[in-house]
Amino acid sequence: MKALTFKRYGKSPEIGLSELPRPSLRDDEMLVEVHAVGLNPIDNMITTGMFKPVLKFQMPATMGSDLSGVVKEVGRRVTRFKSGDAVFASLFDLGIGSLAEFAVVPEHVAAPKPENLDFVQAASIPMVGLTSWQAMKERAGIQSGQKVFIPAGSGGIGSFAIQLAKHFGAKVGTTTSTGNVSLVRGLGADEVIDYKKQQFEKELRGYDMVLGTLRGDEIEKSIGILKPGGKIVSLVGPLDAAFATTRGLNVVLKLVFGLMSRKIMRLAAQREVDYSFLFVRPDGAQLAEIGQLLASERIRPVIDQVFPFEHAREALGYLAQGRAKGKVVVQIK
Template identity: 40%
Template sequence: MKAITINRYGDKNVLEEQDVAFPVPTRDQVIIEVYAASVNPIDWNIRNGLFKEMLRFSFPIILGWDVAGKIVEVGSDVTNFQVGDAVFAKPALSPNGSYATYTAVNSNYLAKIPENLSFEEAASIPLAGLTAWESLVKLTNLQKGEKVLIHAGAGGVGSLAIQIAKSIGAYVVTTASQANEEYVKNLGADQVIDYRTEDFEQVLHDIDVVLDTIAGETLEKSCRVVKPGGRIVSILGNPDQTLADEYNIKVSGYWVFSSGFGDDLKQVAKLLANGKVKPQVGHVFDFTEENIRKAHELSESHHAKGKIVLKMK
């Protein structure tokens, strides 16, 4: 079958089309014919070797950890899905990702695609949607009426996090460029801070929750705008506990690849089905070696609005 693989670590040019073996499901897996996938920063961070010591993958590596498609085969222990089901998932972190025409996924990572979504829209959701959902709902327990700061609101995670926070009933503050101000307001942001001309640390105080998607100096400044007892979650590693102690706040890091997430994805699917959350597909690329290189280049620029989707069918 066709896949886009890497056979060494490096820049976008190491992405290449390759014929690989058709996946064989374990007892608790299904085989999905991939209709669409999407590009996330984890893809090109693995491609450039950032996680090579931690992951120890053998080449060739098929990147991609968002998938939407139809089930064509089920393992012997799978009882809650069947051939023909339209599903989406954030597969387990393995060297056999979704930049391929078929992929194997554990059944506990799956959810059925809401009928009001296309495959491209569905593929844009799992990793970013689960990151936003679990950060706001599970890790920080965001409540109705609380004030949340979401950094980079126009990005893949931020654009979904704004909508999830509004569905909870929170007051949403976000950082974005002036060019994206109307976009994030339409998503539900109550207050927008232009990160190019304003210092959010000088504008904000008494924030209950921060979703940090940037880290570094932004994370440190975020600690100073959170009220005592407030919560910060960073999707870019574990924050320094000394900052939490200094400002009397709770900080945590988020890693989306720790276990199966089918139940949480079903909760996100409910929000999608009732229109409380809408997919934010900013760019669609057909499934070719050249186009995936372009998609990676765009993602690495940090100027993509919404999600970058790969269309297989």
Template identity: 50%
Template sequence: MKAFVIERYGKQEPLHLAEVPEPKLGEQDVLVRIHAASINPLDLKIRSGALKRILPLRLPLVLGNDLAGVVTQVGTKVQRFKPGDEVYARTDTRRIGTFAEFIAVAESNVALKPPSLSMAEAASIPLVGLTAWQALVEKGNLRKGQKVFIHAGSGGVGTLAIQLAKHLGASVATTTSSANVALVKSLGADIVIDYKKDDFAKTLRDYDLVLHSLGSEELEKSVGILKPGGQLITISGPADPEFAKNNGMPKLVQMIVGLLSRKIRKKAGKQGVGYSFLFMRGSGEQLSTLGELIHSGAIRPTVDRVFPFEETNEALAYVEGGRTRGKAVIQVVALANQA
């Protein structure tokens, strides 16, 4: 099968289109012909080597973390899917590789594709949708009447998190550029701050939850807008010792992780707020729940641009430019061939 491969880590390392063996199907796996895959900042971090300590992957490597496609084969112990099913999924973190024609995914990570969505729209959902769900619902326990601040509201995670927070009954503040104010308001944001003109830390107070996805400066400022007992949940800041322990990292790595996050954890502790790092996981069950919300109209995908498969490098460069509104998607199977 065809796949885009990297031979070594590097920020500007290009992906090479190559012929690679089709994935082996485990007894609890489904083999999916990938129709579309989305680009995530996580792909850029993996390519650069920034995550190799906490996410060791064997090179050469096929990038790509989520997908939509059609089941072509199922393992002997698979019960919920059959060939021909249209599905979407977030892969296991150690079995990535959706910039390819086929992938084997654990049944537990797969859900039926929402029928109202195209393949490209469905592929835009899994990683960012699960991130939003696990941050706001699992970790944050966000409830009706609470206030949440979501960084970068026009990004992939932001566009989904705003909608989910509003569905949960929360008041939502976010940051974006002036060009995207109308977009985030249409998704439900109550307070929109143009980060080029105003400082959110001087505007917002007494928030229950912050979902952080940017740099260290924004991370430290976020502590100050939380009320005592509030939570700072980051998907891009330093990992915390709990994450390292729960993922079975060696003691030395756990110690290093603890040192890297010590400063922000100490600052949060002094303010009486919690700090936690989220590295989302695949979950077919949660994707099914998100699918119900999509069907009800509570959540809708935000797809900025769709690239043909052969332009995967261009798609990565587009996302790296930091101007994406929602998600960029790779169309692996041409629309004319999806029937």
């Protein structure tokens, strides 16, 4: 089968299409014929080696995490799915990839594809959906009437997270460029900051949660818009000691991550707010709940561009530019 792989970490990861053997199954796994793959920024980060201490791959490693497709075979302990079922899933943090003609999908990470979505739309959802759900519902416990700041509202994660926050009854603030103001308002954003004209940290106040999606000093700036007792859930770092503990990492990495997050922890404590780093986990049950929201059209996919499989590398390059309005998807079948 064809797969998009990388051969090493670093500046020259040798990304390209490779011919690999069709994978074999364990008893709790399914072989899925992949129809489409949604791309995520971390797909590009992984090849740099940034997450090498945390995410384990055997080289050459298949790229990609999200997928939609059709079940072709099931292991003998699989009970929820059968051959011919349409599914979607995230394979993130499982040491396997999705940018291939076939993928092994553990039963517990898969969910039925919503019937009203095509495969491209369904593939755009898993990681952004699970990340938004775990950040806002699990980590922050967002309640109706609270205020959530979701920067970069027109991007892949932002365009989904705004809609989910509104479903939870929250009021949403976001940032975007002038040309995307109407897009994010259409998704439900209540307070929109045009970052080319305004600085969000000077305009917004009284927020209960910040979903950290932008690198650099944006996380630190966002502390000032939170109420005492508010929460920052960062998707981009800095990694913290609690994350190292959760992952069972060694003492050295705990120390390193603690040092990396020392400044943001100090600033958060001064403001009486909580900071934490979130690493999304695959979860088929949660994805099924998200699928119900999509099926009822309370949330809709937002897709920027669709690339054919033979141009998957170009799709990753386009995503890396950071200009996509919604998700970038590779169509395989």
